Amino acid sequence: MKLIPVDAIPKVNGYHKLQELIEEFVNSDAKIVKVDFGEEDYTSPAVCRSCMAAAIKRSKRSIKVWRRGNEIFLSKDI
Structure with missing residues (x-):
């Protein structure tokens, strides 16, 4: 293991507009x-x-999220 000097911490590009x-x-x-x-x-x-x-x-919507294998699905009132 070693330490590598850097100038700054990289910004996280993980923000997703999930509410939209x-x-x-x-x-x-x-x-x-x-x-x-x-x-x-x-x-x-x-x-x-x-x-x-x-x-x-957080949105307080009546939605369910499902994971089937490597796929993600959203459903309304099932």
Whole structure:
């Protein structure tokens, strides 16, 4: 193990506009949608599902988040 000097701590580019995504889903006619995310968004499907669940809870919307394998789905009142 070794230490490497740096000039500054890199900024985190992890902010996602999940509330906007939730509002878009609520205002759509779809009952179930698949969340399309990439490795640049989340490190794993479990992390994506966890972040989505927290954002949905904060929004106080009646939405459920599901993880099936490596895919994440949102559903309204199922």
